[in-house]
Amino acid sequence: MANIKVAKNAGFCFGVKIAVDSAIEAGEKYGRAYTNGPIIHNKQVVQILENLNVRELQSYEQLQEGDTILIRSHGVPPKIERTLKDLGVNLIDATCPFVKKVHEKVRQLVEEGYFVVIIGEKGHPEVIGILGHLEESGGKGIVVENMEDLIRKFPKRNRVGVVAQTTQNEEFFEEAVGYIASNVEELKVFNTICDATSVRQEEVKRLAKDVDVMIIIGGKHSGNTRRLAQISKALNPNTYHIEKADELNPVWFKNAENIGVSAGASTPDWIIKEVVEKIKEITA
Amino acid sequence: MANIKVAKNAGFCFGVKIAVDSAIEAGEKYGRAYTNGPIIHNKQVVQILENLNVRELQSYEQLQEGDTILIRSHGVPPKIERTLKDLGVNLIDATCPFVKKVHEKVRQLVEEGYFVVIIGEKGHPEVIGILGHLEESGGKGIVVENMEDLIRKFPKRNRVGVVAQTTQNEEFFEEAVGYIASNVEELKVFNTICDATSVRQEEVKRLAKDVDVMIIIGGKHSGNTRRLAQISKALNPNTYHIEKADELNPVWFKNAENIGVSAGASTPDWIIKEVVEKIKEITA
Numbered sequence: 001m002a003n004i005k006v007a008k009n010a011g012f013c014f015g016v017k018i019a020v021d022s023a024i025e026a027g028e029k030y031g032r033a034y035t036n037g038p039i040i041h042n043k044q045v046v047q048i049l050e051n052l053n054v055r056e057l058q059s060y061e062q063l064q065e066g067d068t069i070l071i072r073s074h075g076v077p078p079k080i081e082r083t084l085k086d087l088g089v090n091l092i093d094a095t096c097p098f099v100k101k102v103h104e105k106v107r108q109l110v111e112e113g114y115f116v117v118i119i120g121e122k123g124h125p126e127v128i129g130i131l132g133h134l135e136e137s138g139g140k141g142i143v144v145e146n147m148e149d150l151i152r153k154f155p156k157r158n159r160v161g162v163v164a165q166t167t168q169n170e171e172f173f174e175e176a177v178g179y180i181a182s183n184v185e186e187l188k189v190f191n192t193i194c195d196a197t198s199v200r201q202e203e204v205k206r207l208a209k210d211v212d213v214m215i216i217i218g219g220k221h222s223g224n225t226r227r228l229a230q231i232s233k234a235l236n237p238n239t240y241h242i243e244k245a246d247e248l249n250p251v252w253f254k255n256a257e258n259i260g261v262s263a264g265a266s267t268p269d270w271i272i273k274e275v276v277e278k279i280k281e282i283t284a
Numbered sequence: 285m286a287n288i289k290v291a292k293n294a295g296f297c298f299g300v301k302i303a304v305d306s307a308i309e310a311g312e313k314y315g316r317a318y319t320n321g322p323i324i325h326n327k328q329v330v331q332i333l334e335n336l337n338v339r340e341l342q343s344y345e346q347l348q349e350g351d352t353i354l355i356r357s358h359g360v361p362p363k364i365e366r367t368l369k370d371l372g373v374n375l376i377d378a379t380c381p382f383v384k385k386v387h388e389k390v391r392q393l394v395e396e397g398y399f400v401v402i403i404g405e406k407g408h409p410e411v412i413g414i415l416g417h418l419e420e421s422g423g424k425g426i427v428v429e430n431m432e433d434l435i436r437k438f439p440k441r442n443r444v445g446v447v448a449q450t451t452q453n454e455e456f457f458e459e460a461v462g463y464i465a466s467n468v469e470e471l472k473v474f475n476t477i478c479d480a481t482s483v484r485q486e487e488v489k490r491l492a493k494d495v496d497v498m499i500i501i502g503g504k505h506s507g508n509t510r511r512l513a514q515i516s517k518a519l520n521p522n523t524y525h526i527e528k529a530d531e532l533n534p535v536w537f538k539n540a541e542n543i544g545v546s547a548g549a550s551t552p553d554w555i556i557k558e559v560v561e562k563i564k565e566i567t568a
Binding site: 147148151152162170173174175176177178179181182183184185186187189190191193 | 446454457458459460461462463465466467468469470471472473474475477482485511514515517518519
C-alpha cells in the first residue's frame with residue numbers, strides 16, 4: 001500500500017469555520033435563514049445547510065422583515081450591508097475577522113492619500129467587498145490578478161498602497177510588491193494574506209516535492225484551492241485537483257509510493273477522510 | 285532591410301556632474317580645496333582637479349581655518365558635518381540631492397516608528413552617511429547587501445520601513461521588498477534608487493509599443509533583464525529574450541518592419557552590436 005501524507009493544515013480555516021458554525025446555529029435557532037451566496041465552495045456542506053433550511057439568497061425581494069440573513073466569511077461592500085439593514089432583516093455578520101481587517105486597512109490607505117492596489121482575483125466576492133470599501137471611502141485603485149495584469153494596468157503614481165485578498169498566493173504578492181516598489185516613490189503595504197493561507201501553501205510546497213502524486217481537494221470554483229493546485233503543479237506535475245473521492249482515477253497512482261494530500265480552506269474534514277480512504281483502497 | 289531601433293543609454297549621473305562642477309568652481313575661486321575622498325573614479329577628471337589644486341583630504345589635521353572642503357555626492361554622517369563646521373572651514377556641500385532625500389526619508393521612518401532596513405552596501409560612503417542619520421535620529425535598523433544577508437539578519441518586527449542606497453540594483457531591491465512584505469504586517473518603502481534603471485524600463489515600454497518584434501538581450505538568470513523582457517512581453521507578445529546573437533531565430537522576423545532592441549544592465553556593448561549585426565543579416 002502506498003504511503004499517504006495528509007497536510008497538517010488542510011481544510012477549513014478559522015473564518016470558514018465561524019461562518020459554517022454560524023449558519024448551522026442560525027438554521028437551528030430560527031428554523032430558516034439565508035446566506036448571501038454559497039457560504040463555502042463545497043457542495044456537500046451546502047447540502048447539509050439546505051437540510052437545516054439555510055439557503056443561498058436569490059434576490060432581495062425574497063426577504064421578509066424579520067428574516068435572518070448571514071453575511072458569509074468573504075464579507076460584502078458596505079452598501080449591501082446597508083441595504084440589508086434597511087430591509088429590517090436579522091443580520092448575522094460572519095465576515096472573517098481577517099477580511100474585516102483588509103477593509104480597515106484599505107480605508108486607512110485612502111485616508112493617507114494612497115492610490116490602492118488590491119492584489120486579488122477580480123470578481124471574487126471578497127475582492128468585491130474590499131473594492132466596496134475602497135469606493136465608499138472615496139479612494140481610487142485597481143485590482144490585479146497577475147504580473148502581466150499589474151504591468152499593463154499600473155498607472156503613473158507616486159504614492160501607492162497595497163493590500164491583498166486574504167487567500168492570495170504569496171509569491172505573486174511578493175513579486176507584485178517588489179515591482180510596485182520599484183515604480184513608485186513611496187509604497188505602503190499591509191500584508192493581509194492570512195496565516196492559514198501561507199502556512200497551507202508552504203506545506204503544499206514541501207509536500208509536493210516529496211511525493212510521487214499530489215491530490216488537492218476542494219471546489220473547482222474555490223480560488224484558494226485552485227491556487228494550492230497551481231503551486232503544487234509547479235513543483236510536481238502529477239498533481240490532481242478533485243472535489244470528491246469518486247473523481248480519483250486509479251491510473252494516477254500506478255507505481256506511486258508516496259502520495260500527498262491537501263485541501264482548500266472550504267473543504268470539510270470528512271471529505272478529506274473519504275479521499276484518503278479511497279486512495280488506500282485503490283493502492284491496496 | 286528592417287528598421288532596427290536600439291534603446292539609448294544614459295551617461296554620467298546628475299549627482300556626479302554637480303560634484304565635479306562644484307569642485308572645479310572651488311578650485312578656480314579659492315585657489316585650493318579638498319574633497320572628502322575621491323570625487324570620481326576617472327583619471328582625466330582627477331588630473332584636471334589636481335591642476336586646480338583640488339585634492340582628496342588625507343586627515344582632518346591637514347585642514348587650516350578658512351580652508352575649503354567639499355563634501356562629495358555620497359554625503360556624510362551628520363556628526364562629520366558638525367566636526368568640519370567646528371573646525372571653522374569653508375564647507376561646500378555637494379551631497380547629491382537624491383542622497384539628501386534618503387537622509388530625510390530615514391528620519392521620517394524613524395519618526396513614524398518603523399524599524400529601518402537600508403538596502404545598500406555595508407561600508408559604502410553613501411550608506412555610512414545614511415546610517416549616521418538613522419543613528420542620530422534615534423532609530424534602529426540594519427543594512428542588507430543581498431538576499432542571504434537579509435534573510436539571516438531580518439528580525440521579527442511588525443512594522444518595517446525601507447530605503448535604498450541611490451545606486452542599488454533594482455532587482456535586489458524588488459526581491460528584498462517582496463520578501464520583507466511577506467514577513468511583516470506593515471511595510472513602508474521609499475524608493476530612493478535614482479532614475480537610471482527606471483529610465484531603461486520606461487524606454488522599453490515605449491519601444492515595445494512601437495515595433496513589430498522586441499529583442500531583449502541579457503543573462504537568462506539576470507533579474508533586471510528578465511524584468512525588461514516581462515515588461516516588453518506585456519506590451520508586445522513578439523518579445524524574445526536572448527543571451528547571444530546565435531540564439532536569434534529568422535522565423536521571428538518574418539514580415540517584421542520595425543525591430544526594437546534593449547539589454548539588461550550587465551550586457552556589454554559588443555554583444556548588443558553583434559545582435560544588431562545578426563538581425564541586419566537576417567532581415568537583409
